[in-house]
Amino acid sequence: MDRWQSLEAEAPEIARGGHALLYQYGPGLAYLATVRADGGLRIHPFCPVVTDGGIYGLIGDSPKRRDLVRDGRYALHAFSPEDRDDEFMLAGSARRIEDPAVIARVSEVYHAAGATSSGEEWTFEFQIGRALLSLYNPRGVGPQWPPRYLKWQARP
Numbered sequence: 001m002d003r004w005q006s007l008e009a010e011a012p013e014i015a016r017g018g019h020a021l022l023y024q025y026g027p028g029l030a031y032l033a034t035v036r037a038d039g040g041l042r043i044h045p046f047c048p049v050v051t052d053g054g055i056y057g058l059i060g061d062s063p064k065r066r067d068l069v070r071d072g073r074y075a076l077h078a079f080s081p082e083d084r085d086d087e088f089m090l091a092g093s094a095r096r097i098e099d100p101a102v103i104a105r106v107s108e109v110y111h112a113a114g115a116t117s118s119g120e121e122w123t124f125e126f127q128i129g130r131a132l133l134s135l136y137n138p139r140g141v142g143p144q145w146p147p148r149y150l151k152w153q154a155r156p
Helices: 004-010 012-022 063-070 098-110
Strands: 032-035 041-046 048-051 054-059 075-078 089-098 122-135 148-153
Touching: 004 012, 004 054, 004 122, 012 075, 012 089, 012 122, 012 148, 032 063, 041 063, 041 089, 048 098, 054 063, 054 089, 054 098, 063 098, 089 098, 098 122
Parallel strands: none
Antiparallel strands: 032 041, 032 075, 048 054, 054 122, 075 089, 089 122, 122 148
């Protein structure tokens, strides 16, 4: 698993495209898939925060937080833009952050983007095992399939 900064260094086009999709509506927006205790999958909207070489989430007391504490595996999928079907996906393992300085910085960036919170959330960093950026033509312009796939995988 690796940090966001490795994705930026090794696959800058994927990192730029992913960042643009995550932040296209202001605060970061994505769907977060986690693994339930029975092995099933659970999906939730959430607000990722990209800062200081990492990708983070402030997660309140909820099923998704309990999932991440018990089994950190996740998949994250950004919202598609309105005019095309571009996709950005990350998969890996999340870990809770306990460093007060990192927590404060993530909270600062989160709130500066216009997001709000109760202050009761736990901060998680999403370590990345693989990333995928799929780029499509705008709707009504040229062929829609296949997209251009850009893939990245963390080194073992």
